[in-house]
Each structure stands twice: as structure tokens, then as C-alpha cells.
Amino acid sequence: MKTERNWLKFARRTATLALIVCCTMALTSCNDDDGGGGGDGSTVVGTYELTRLQAGSYDISFPTAEGYYERFTFFSDGSCDVETNYSTLSTTDASGNVTSLEFEAEGIIKFNVDYQRSGDTLTFPGLTDHSYSLSGSTMTMVDEDGWIYTYSKK
Structure with a gap:
């Protein structure tokens, strides 16, 4: 009788402990930002605006005083x-x-292109050979002349 009571007490404590462990794991695991931002591309969706252009000794903030700007708006369908x-x-x-x-002012130039994402790198097949790097809410591109374009997510 006493052994049976001890066994039930042990089983109850073990079940309670298992329940606590399961609840803790369920509440703390499987976050959608695990892995540093790679994956299905959902973190790139949004608008990135050019904030800085570095070309040789020139370091220009955007939008400029004249109102020049450049922006990329990414959609979840890959466009x-x-x-x-x-x-x-x-x-x-x-x-x-x-x-x-x-x-030089050009008027508004707007077009739609497809993009591909591999980890933290974006490419635009058929448009340019340049690749764009993502880091948090910043996108950066270095062109063949070494010019550095920095975009910030809005």
C-alpha cells in the first residue's frame, strides 16, 4: 500500500515536470526570425530607399537637396x-x-523587375549583374567602379 502511494506520488511529479518542460519548449522555440534572416524572403518585403552614395571622394546623402531619390519596393511574389x-x-x-x-533630373522612371534571394544576397536576373547585400534593415550594392550604394528599409 505504502509502495503504491509512493509510486503514484512519483508518477504525478514526473508528469508535472514533463508538462512544465513541454510548455516551456513550446513557448520559447520556433521563432520566425531564427537563422539570421535567410529563408523565404519575407524579411525583404518592403521599401528600401537610397540614403547614401559613396563614389571616390564623394559621399552624398539621399534624398538630395534637389529631391533626387531612388527606391526599391519588394513584394512577396518575387517582383x-x-x-x-x-x-x-x-x-x-x-x-x-x-x-x-x-x-541630372530624369523625371520619374519606374519599372518592375523580378528578384531572387539567396541567404542575404539579392540579384536581379536580366537587369544587372550587380548583387545587393542585406543586413538587418540595410541593403548595400557595390558597382563595378567601386561606388557604394546604401539603402535603408522604410
Whole structure:
């Protein structure tokens, strides 16, 4: 009788402990941001605006005083709207250093492209060979001339 009572007490405590462990695990595991942002691309969805352009000795904040801007709006279906209202005119010396940098108004240029995501890298097949790097709410691209474009998620 006493052994049977001890056995029931042990079983009850074990069941209670197992229930506590299961509840703790269920409440703390399987967060959708595990893995540092890779995965199905849902973290890229949104609008990124150009905030900085570094070209040689030039370091320009965007949008500029003249109102020039560039923005990417990513959708979950793998498409992206790109919108800008300027183009750059630059002069380089024989060594490839930027000696002058100007902006030219273009009116609003807007188009839709497809993007692909692999980990923290975005590519735009058929549009450009440049790849864009994602880190938190920042997207960065370095072009063939070494110009660094930094975009922030809005």
C-alpha cells in the first residue's frame, strides 16, 4: 500500500515536470526570425530607399537637396518596383578616380523587375549583374567602379 502511494506520488511529479518542460519548449522555440534572416524572403518585403552614395571622394546623402531619390519596393511574389528620378554624370581620371559627380533630373522612371534571394544576397536576373547585400534593415550594392550604394528599409 505504502509502495503504491509512493509510486503514484512519483508518477504525478514526473508528469508535472514533463508538462512544465513541454510548455516551456513550446513557448520559447520556433521563432520566425531564427537563422539570421535567410529563408523565404519575407524579411525583404518592403521599401528600401537610397540614403547614401559613396563614389571616390564623394559621399552624398539621399534624398538630395534637389529631391533626387531612388527606391526599391519588394513584394512577396518575387517582383520589385524600382523608382528613381535622376541619373549620374561623372568624370574619372586615368587612374579611375572620380573627379566630378553631378546629378541630372530624369523625371520619374519606374519599372518592375523580378528578384531572387539567396541567404542575404539579392540579384536581379536580366537587369544587372550587380548583387545587393542585406543586413538587418540595410541593403548595400557595390558597382563595378567601386561606388557604394546604401539603402535603408522604410
